[in-house]
Amino acid sequence: MTARLLCLHCRNVTEVDPDGEPLRCCPGCQSTGVPADADDTVTLTLTTHELRVLTIWASNWAEAIKHDSPDAPTVIYGILDEAGRTTSAALSMRQEIADLRAMPGVGEVTVYRSDGTVTDL
Ligand SMILES: [Zn+2]
Structure with missing residues (x-):
């Protein structure tokens, strides 16, 4: 019997x-x-907005702590990429803005931080 371990860094x-080295x-x-147990999965039901709140907050937090935890964005975006394969909802602010820019007639979108500076989104 083998165990399947999922690396959260490179997927x-x-x-x-389990009895070996x-x-x-x-x-x-x-x-x-x-690593995660690749076969220990869950299925849950959330509204799209609830899922977006969780994923956007997680990606924002990962970006906020990346100076102390440089792997955090890689791990979170890897999870979001995997989750994105099962939903068409934008799961990051970057995707949300990209979807907005792609809407007909929207054109250029500028996103400001609370301090008034422009983000690179
Ligand atoms: Zn890896």
Whole structure:
């Protein structure tokens, strides 16, 4: 019996023998972050807006802490990319703005931070 471990950094799935030598890092990217059990999944029902609140807040938080945790955006955007395969909802502010820009007749969109500076979204 093998276990399948999902690296949250590169999304690589590695099969390991639970009774064998412990995995010290991801063989794909050498990340030492805690992997997920690739077969331990959940299904839940949320409104699109609830999902967007969770995912946009998570991506904003990851961006806010990236100086101390440089892997945080990679991990969060990897999860969002995976979630995005099952929904057409924009799951990040970047995608929300891109969808807005793609709407007919909208044209250029400028996003300001609360301090009045322009973001790179
Ligand atoms: Zn990896």
